[in-house]
Amino acid sequence: MAIEEYGTTANGLPPCPYGRCDGDGWILNEDxxxxxxxxxxxxxAKARASGINSVLPKRYRGVSFDRPPVTEIDPGAVGAVREWIEALDQNFEAGNGLWLMGDTGTGKTTLAMLVSKEALKRDYTVAIYSMPSLLTRIRATYGAEAGEESYDEFFERLCEVDLLHVDDLGAEKQTEWVLEQLYALVNERYERQKSIVVTTNLSQDELELQIGPRTVSRLIQMCGEYQIPMFGEDARQKPQLRDS
Ligand SMILES: Nc1ncnc2c1ncn2[C@@H]1O[C@H](COP(=O)(O)OP(=O)(O)OP(=O)(O)O)[C@@H](O)[C@H]1O
Ligand SMILES: [Mg+2]
Ligand SMILES: [Zn+2]
Structure with missing residues (x-):
């Protein structure tokens, strides 16, 4: 039986078809x-074949509305994300997006992962990249050899996935090439009415300077009222949050 025929485990991964691991492909031994x-x-093999990174990073695999840190995050922002997820199918159909902006450590990536996790659970295709890693991945296609994925193929995948999740928009080094890539990608998804979720530390004005007003303008239209500001202290600096 194919892996996809099973549901999804609590960590957001399809469960083990053999019932041996918790879905990540590794069995922990007693030692x-x-x-x-x-x-x-x-x-x-499936991940390679899909050609895109659709794996939730370990830190965010367990994200859920009913437990910390989500229960500690600004309820206004959480409520907006919940609302968006409740209408996920319609939002994907219409190509609506979601944009989380605010200072570092306020929970933006956490909330964006909730969206990606729910989309993966419902069997949508999702590509998850931080902006810097996406650019690295695009650059890598330039050296593609025969049989490896070309730039055009990878770009097409990024345009076609149901959800493009770009974390840390604006954190990349700005060059002409970067601006072009980003504009081409956002514009293509805009025209195809495909959803996007972005997180950024920058305000709208700062983002316009960083990635250009034409790209930002399209994001604004796609995200509409779901341009969600997040405030607060850097949660990473709260001592009780340190990983034990
Ligand atoms: N409001 C909050 N209360 C408690 N813990 C939180 C809160 N927001 C986030 N966290 C925790 O703090 C850490 C940082 O959260 P997250 O990665 O979502 O922040 P971010 O806004 O994306 O930060 P950055 O802008 O630096 O990328 C995570 O471990 C998360 O679980
Ligand atoms: Mg983040
Ligand atoms: Zn297994």
């Missing part, structure tokens, strides 16, 4: 080492 589960290879 603390890990061995490969039989489901690992097919999982990796």
């Amino acid at each position: 603390g080492t890990a061995s490969k589960c039989d489901c690992l290879e097919p999982r990796l």
